[in-house]
Amino acid sequence: MFLARQYLPIALIGLVAVALTSCEALAPITQPEEEDPGETPPNSVSLSWQAPTLNADGTPLGDLASFNIYYGSVSPLSDATATVVNVGNVTTYTVRDLQPGVYYFAVSAVDQNGNASSLSDEVRTEISAQ
Amino acid sequence: MNARISAIGLGLLIAFAVTVQPIQAQSGGQAITGITFDWGTYINTASGSDNWPLAWCEDGHQYTSWGDGGGFGGTNSDGRVSLGFGRIEGDYPNFTGYNVWGGKNPESNDPLFSGKVVSMICMNGNLYAWRSSGSNYSAFRWKQIIRSTDKGRTWNEDEFPESRLEGGVGLPGLPYFLDYGQNYSANSDGYVYIYTIRIEDDNNWEVQKPGVIWLARAPAANEAFIDLSNWEWYTGAGPTWGSVDDRAAVIQDSDGFMRNSAMYVPGLNRYVMVANHTARNQGNIVIYEAPQPWGPWSVVMKKDGWPSGETSVVSPSFAFGNFSPKWLSTDGRDCVFVWFRPDDWNSVECRFEIGGTTDVTPPPTPTSLSASAGGTSTVNLSWNGVSDPESGISRYIVYRDGSQVGSPTQTSYTDSGLNAGTSYSYQVSAVNGVGLEGPKSQSASATTDDASDTSPPTAPSSLSANGTGRTTASLTWSAASDPESGISRYVVYRDGSEVGNPTQTSFNDTGLTAGTTYTYEVSAINGVGLEGPKSSSADATTAPPSSEGLVQNISVASGKVYVAVEDAFQEASIQYIDRTHTFTSVPTELEGALYIQTANDDKSESAGSSNFLSFDITYDAVVYVAHDDRLDRPTWLNSGFVDIGLDVVSSDDGTIFSLFAKSFTAGSVTLGANADTPLSRSSMYSVIVDNSGLDLIPPAPPRGLRVGN
Numbered sequence: 001m002f003l004a005r006q007y008l009p010i011a012l013i014g015l016v017a018v019a020l021t022s023c024e025a026l027a028p029i030t031q032p033e034e035e036d037p038g039e040t041p042p043n044s045v046s047l048s049w050q051a052p053t054l055n056a057d058g059t060p061l062g063d064l065a066s067f068n069i070y071y072g073s074v075s076p077l078s079d080a081t082a083t084v085v086n087v088g089n090v091t092t093y094t095v096r097d098l099q100p101g102v103y104y105f106a107v108s109a110v111d112q113n114g115n116a117s118s119l120s121d122e123v124r125t126e127i128s129a130q
Numbered sequence: 131m132n133a134r135i136s137a138i139g140l141g142l143l144i145a146f147a148v149t150v151q152p153i154q155a156q157s158g159g160q161a162i163t164g165i166t167f168d169w170g171t172y173i174n175t176a177s178g179s180d181n182w183p184l185a186w187c188e189d190g191h192q193y194t195s196w197g198d199g200g201g202f203g204g205t206n207s208d209g210r211v212s213l214g215f216g217r218i219e220g221d222y223p224n225f226t227g228y229n230v231w232g233g234k235n236p237e238s239n240d241p242l243f244s245g246k247v248v249s250m251i252c253m254n255g256n257l258y259a260w261r262s263s264g265s266n267y268s269a270f271r272w273k274q275i276i277r278s279t280d281k282g283r284t285w286n287e288d289e290f291p292e293s294r295l296e297g298g299v300g301l302p303g304l305p306y307f308l309d310y311g312q313n314y315s316a317n318s319d320g321y322v323y324i325y326t327i328r329i330e331d332d333n334n335w336e337v338q339k340p341g342v343i344w345l346a347r348a349p350a351a352n353e354a355f356i357d358l359s360n361w362e363w364y365t366g367a368g369p370t371w372g373s374v375d376d377r378a379a380v381i382q383d384s385d386g387f388m389r390n391s392a393m394y395v396p397g398l399n400r401y402v403m404v405a406n407h408t409a410r411n412q413g414n415i416v417i418y419e420a421p422q423p424w425g426p427w428s429v430v431m432k433k434d435g436w437p438s439g440e441t442s443v444v445s446p447s448f449a450f451g452n453f454s455p456k457w458l459s460t461d462g463r464d465c466v467f468v469w470f471r472p473d474d475w476n477s478v479e480c481r482f483e484i485g486g487t488t489d490v491t492p493p494p495t496p497t498s499l500s501a502s503a504g505g506t507s508t509v510n511l512s513w514n515g516v517s518d519p520e521s522g523i524s525r526y527i528v529y530r531d532g533s534q535v536g537s538p539t540q541t542s543y544t545d546s547g548l549n550a551g552t553s554y555s556y557q558v559s560a561v562n563g564v565g566l567e568g569p570k571s572q573s574a575s576a577t578t579d580d581a582s583d584t585s586p587p588t589a590p591s592s593l594s595a596n597g598t599g600r601t602t603a604s605l606t607w608s609a610a611s612d613p614e615s616g617i618s619r620y621v622v623y624r625d626g627s628e629v630g631n632p633t634q635t636s637f638n639d640t641g642l643t644a645g646t647t648y649t650y651e652v653s654a655i656n657g658v659g660l661e662g663p664k665s666s667s668a669d670a671t672t673a674p675p676s677s678e679g680l681v682q683n684i685s686v687a688s689g690k691v692y693v694a695v696e697d698a699f700q701e702a703s704i705q706y707i708d709r710t711h712t713f714t715s716v717p718t719e720l721e722g723a724l725y726i727q728t729a730n731d732d733k734s735e736s737a738g739s740s741n742f743l744s745f746d747i748t749y750d751a752v753v754y755v756a757h758d759d760r761l762d763r764p765t766w767l768n769s770g771f772v773d774i775g776l777d778v779v780s781s782d783d784g785t786i787f788s789l790f791a792k793s794f795t796a797g798s799v800t801l802g803a804n805a806d807t808p809l810s811r812s813s814m815y816s817v818i819v820d821n822s823g824l825d826l827i828p829p830a831p832p833r834g835l836r837v838g839n
Contacts, residue, residue: 046838052830061829063719066775079768086773086788091832107832112719113752114791115828116772120835 043099045071045125048092049107052117063112069093075104075122086110100129162400162419162430163565164483164524167467169441171223171479178206179214179233180470183259183391186455187252188313192218193230193282195247197265199473201233206473209234212244213261215282222457222466222479230282238283245287247276248389248450249306253314253322253350257282260305270303270332272296275356292357295326302326302344302374308401308423309393311455314350316396321347322355323423325380325403327387330547336410339386340535340547343405344377345424369424381418381427383407384536384546391452392423397462398482403427404451404467411472413438413448416537419482428565429525429537430482437478447471453480485564493518493560493568496526496541501576506550509576513558515541521563529557529570537561550581587612587654587662590620590635595670598750600644600822603670605637607652615657623651623664631655644675644822673749673821677724681819684745687736687803690729692743699725699818705780706730706814715779717789720754726817733758734808740766742803743817750795751821756787758804758813763790766802778816785813 047069055061066089072082087093095105103126106119176182179199186192194216200209201216214232218225229236246269247259257278262269275293278285297303304327310317328342345364348355355361362371366378381387385407392403401420408414413435418427436448451469454477458465463484468477499513517523528536528543531554536543548554554577557570592608610617622630622637625648630637642648648671651664681694693707700721705711707727726745736742747753755767756778771790778787804814 048834048836048838049832050834052832054830055827056830064829066773067832068772084768086775088775105835105837107835109829109832110772110774110791111829112717112774112776112791113793114754114772114774115793117829117831120832123835123837125837 043127044094044096045098045103045105045127046092046094047105047107047123049120051089051091052109055111056117061109061111064109065089065112066110067091067093068108068110068116069095070106070108070119071095071103073102073104075124077104077106077119077122082106098127100127102126160398160400160484161421161428161565162395162398162402162482163485164563165417165431165465166481166483167437167440168479168481169437171466171477172441172444173223173477174444174474176202176204176227176475178204178208178210178473179475180473181246181248181450182452182468182470182475183248183250184218184452184454184456184468185250185252185257185259185309186312187257187281188255188315189281190219190312191281192454192456193250193252193257194218194227195250195259196233197246199233201229201236202227203229204234211242213242213246215247215257215259215278215285217282222454222477227475231278231285240284243285243287249391251307251309251314251322252312255279255281255313258307258356260307261287267333267335270297270329270335270338273303273305277353277356290356292359295358297329297332299329299332301329302346302377303329303332304338304387304389306390306392309391309452309455311394311396316394317350320350322350323347323392324355324361325390325392327390328379330386337386337388337406337408337414339384341381341383341385341387341405341407342379343381343387343390343403345380346374346377347371347423364424367424369422380424382533382535383416384544385414385416389450391450393453393455395453395458395462395465395482397458397460398484400462402430402453402482404453404469406448406450407432408434411447411449413471415448415451415469429561432525432537432539444471444476483564490566491518491520491562492566493523493562495569496558496560496571499556499558499571499574501554501556501574503576503578504544506579506581507548508544508546509548509554509556509578510542510544511556511558511574512542513571516560516568518560518562521566523560524563524565525561527559527561527567529559531555532557548578550578553577581614583612583614583656583658583660585612585614586660587617587656589663590652590654590665593650593652593665593668595648595650595668597642597670597672598638600673600675601640601642603639603642603648603650603672605639605650605652605668605670607635607665609635610654610662612654612656612662617654618657618659619655621653621655621661623653624648626651639670642672644672647671677819677821680724680748680751680821681726682746682748684726685743686729686732687739687742688729688732690732692729693727694724694745694819695727696724697722699723705782705816709782711780711782713778714781714784715777717776717778719776720789720818720820723818723820723822726819728814728816730814733804733812733814734810736803737808738764738803738806740802741800744798744800746798747794747796747819747821749821750793751819752791752793753799753801754818754820755790755801756816756818757790758815759786759788761805761809761812762807764802764804764806780813782813787813787816789818 069085070077070082074081109117179196201214211232217228231238245261246265250259260273308323330338346361348360363377365372365376388406390405403418415436416432417430420427454466465480494516496513504510555575560568588610590607590610653664654662677696771792776789
């Protein structure tokens, strides 16, 4: 039997839309560098990515288990300097409660045998002081 | 006039009146556009001996060489020697031949040696000759210069090993001198010029196709030309000269070349070359002319079966010929051609036609050129012929990718010696009776057929097969080879049945039965689909269906005795050695695996230690740590272990344990303590060890990460 873990806090996109009204009512967002500031809570960064379908050697990937989000203020990201969060088998995730500053993000795929992929390309964003 | 031969004693056979005076060098430069022969002057003599290259010395006499006969006055058996040298006194046709060295009644009794000579010059009173060891393919293997300082009376067969030119496929062979007249006196630049022919097959005494002629030169002074290291090779128009590796052709013709000769004609200030094309001893003659030793060379006459059709007195078997350097008129127009058909001397007066006739209009452009592959190495060409009302059409010139490759007299041509699977572009032009070339035709292209590879590839070697789990095996091998068409893929056989077609030299076999030995073989498929022999076999055994014996030597820092429970990780199994809790949910993928019953009392033991629990595994395996979600991950669990997103749930309050996985090779495994910072309300981890489907290949990285949705 397979039991998916409950990941909290996770802002799955479908849920974000439901939560928007209250968020905006409490704290209007001014994050000009965000592509879509209206859907992301303050001090949070929404991420999305595409899941791999192949193994690193080109063979079909049949046992994709989950993703690890790496983030931190030092590029390139590494196990030593980054915060690593396993977010389960999803392709969107919102990192919340970040302090103002510059952040880098990357994502790694993990199979059921514990083999982790190399990191995706990094993305950079900045959290402004409120 | 009638040719007549009368034997008049010891080596002196022929005596005719002098009719042509020695010439002096002079400039002219008009192109030779044709040649005619006066068959009334034909002489056939020296039956039984052949070759007859000519050189003209300062003493006014010509010198020559023959092979396998008695020379002048002998027969094929009477006076027979392998190699002989003679002297020719007098003018044509009233000349007399004498045997100097070898043959019947020779003038010299110097020791003989065997060999053949078809090229000689006289320079500084010395005779220089290119000698081969025999009159067969051995001439393709090497030729070497021999010298006589006493007009042919004595020779030393191995005096100049530094002059030995070794042939070999694709290399220059069959060297022959460019003759610059009496005692080399018509030469003005101080070089000795030597032509060579590209050797295609040094085992076959035949015309070498495709025909390529290369030119080398070296100073005449101090006999520098005798040492090959002093040679410089024609490398291109200019002319430029360089190393043999950079040599460029001065003439190419797909019809091939064999025994050639070359001579300067001082009266015309032109160069003439005689070559044997297409087939040996069949009268296939081509005569070229050029303004310089390196060309451009133009065909003056090209015939098959020559001189059949021109005279009834000579059978069609021209084999080798040269123009006499002595029997030339002052204006260079009147000449004597000497050739052999096996085995005799043949000669006839000739006349060079030169340009400047009334036809100054080039011929029209050939049309409808078509080119089609004739196999892997030939292209067949045909076109519509043209006519020239003033002087007629003497021949056509075939260009391949811009370079002249043939000069057929008919309106078709077969270009040979090409590379397989290669596209070539052709043009054709017409040449009229006075040597004027018309415009080139439109291009036509053809691609030769791909090489048909009929030989299968080699067998792969060094096949290695290893079980990598209960249902998988991994194979690697060393590549097979196929020089013709390469390797396209491999075929993997498991117990004789095909199970895979990898293109690389490895393969992962899946879907196997646990605890089973399989026999593998691999073969290669080449580029045209031919399968080669199978490799030697290799066996692989999958992991046993049970995890029996997988975990050994468990050691715990707390001193408690943990228990490896084989084949039992499933719902309702007891989680700890010191509790009655059971698993209420386990991932399907891990059901039936081995798990280690830990002690829940150790949940806060040795906090922060990275060395708390150790054990040995007897197979490669994945170790899973089911870690209480309420606890932060301890540091050691961030080292190589990854959260695979699957959980285990316990009957103890429904506690959720996240599964962290790491692959280990057989040997020791060490795990740390349950927490860096203990929590009172938490549980000890469990350990699951699985060797039922080991996979060490990670996923490809995710793509398209972006901020936003």
